[in-house]
Amino acid sequence: MAPLSWRHHTLLQALLTRGPLSERDFHAVFAAVSGRNPATHQQLFNDTLLKINKDLTYLQFELRACMNQYDGIVYYGVVNNIADEESKLGTKYSVPQIAFYKGLLEAIVQEAGNDGSITSIDALNVRLDNQVIIVDGSQESQSRLPTSIKNFSLSQKEKTLDELIRDCWLSYTSTGKIGLGTRSFLDLRSWFRGNDIPSCMVCNEACIKASSCPNEECNVRIHEYCLRKKFSQRKASRACPGCGTEWPRQDGEADGDDVNEPEEDQAPSANHSSRKRRKRVKTELVEENDNAGPSMAVPRRTSRSMKAEAVEAAQEASSAGASQATRTSKRRKK
Incomplete structure (x- = not known):
């Protein structure tokens, strides 16, 4: 097995010295040492963490990710997998x-x-x-x-x-x-x-901060961020996976069909917006059509005829200018 490179060491050192890092910060460190964005090079990111954990196994350590159940943010850190008396000697607490x-x-x-x-x-x-x-x-x-x-x-x-x-x-x-x-x-x-802490029905992780099924006889508990993910689909059933009771909506959650569903003319992301802009360019719509409302929109045939007229006018102006320049040149020669 090839030894860990300086890139692996840098990632480990960042986690050991700074403590647990949020996914955003850890990705920034990875991008700085590898020159690759984890969002677009997910396989490289996973392979790097797998390589680190294979070497850490000999020391009973692990580079692990977890979800902070209070804010739903993913964090990365290095943990000790063995809680023996020797490992307890490393703590600074009395x-x-x-x-x-x-x-x-x-x-x-x-x-x-x-x-x-x-x-x-x-x-x-x-x-x-x-x-x-x-x-x-x-x-x-x-x-x-x-x-x-x-x-x-x-x-x-x-x-x-x-x-x-x-x-x-x-x-x-x-x-x-x-x-x-x-x-x-x-x-x-x-x-x-x-210690038999109840687990989330969706992600199977321990429920420290979670929502309980409204049916008091049902023991199902689900993290709030897991609830948003589970019920975010349009017209998704809100039935409890344990007893079928309708799960109440959370504060600030949209109703019905409006959950995470953008309007036709609403761009959900910067990339999607740029693609829409490119399509508008390819269809040769004039800028006034893009900004106008439905009642102000100019039909496509009209816009093209306007362009044709503009081209013809430009050509006529160019021809007239050329003729004028020729006449002026002849006068100077005389």
Whole structure:
């Protein structure tokens, strides 16, 4: 197997030093080192990531992509696939800080409203003693909790909360609450599955922030961005895939036939617009016809006859000019 090139190393270094990168930023780095746009060279992009992951397998690492469930943006990052005691030595967080994060994680994923977030007050009230495992499990075990756990103050919680948000383990949602960060979505895929977190019916990823079926007896949950994708087709059925109940529309979602359907004269993209402009040029429509409304449009035959008349007039003017120039030249010779 050929070794990784400097291009592969640059991509890895960017992810390791900057943390998880959004798809837009990661694509920009890839384009800078390869000279190719991932949007138009998708196969090259996929082959590059596959090559990197084959080499990272020996180190139990993986370059992985995930969806941030709060904003629907794809992020890339490097994760450790083995959660052993040796790997835990690499963390900068103390035992009480890790216990605090575990408590926050459980509070967020168990949030009853499917919003995937908790208030700052609820976050600071998370207890740490439930996250520490005492081997003998006796009733007196709580009295033998580490001093660092029992004395973890409110100010230390606030400081840890800020660090976890800065390091992308947690995040502030659009509503100002505390939610999971991109690192959590990247690293905790196995943890979500192992703890029976409900999965999205569409993408099969864990539902941290999702919508529930309106039928209370149905357990189907779907991410909001998966809902938009699933129901974006014109006249698509909005029936729940589990029980058949009609799924309510989301705020700001268009009704019926207007979902993502452009008008005839509306260009959905810059490329499509340019193609339409080229077609208009090929059909030789005059600029006034393009800008005029239906009642002001000039028929094609009329526009062509106007052009013919203009050409004839130009030819006559040219002939008259030539005759005048000849007569003037003859006078000068005389």
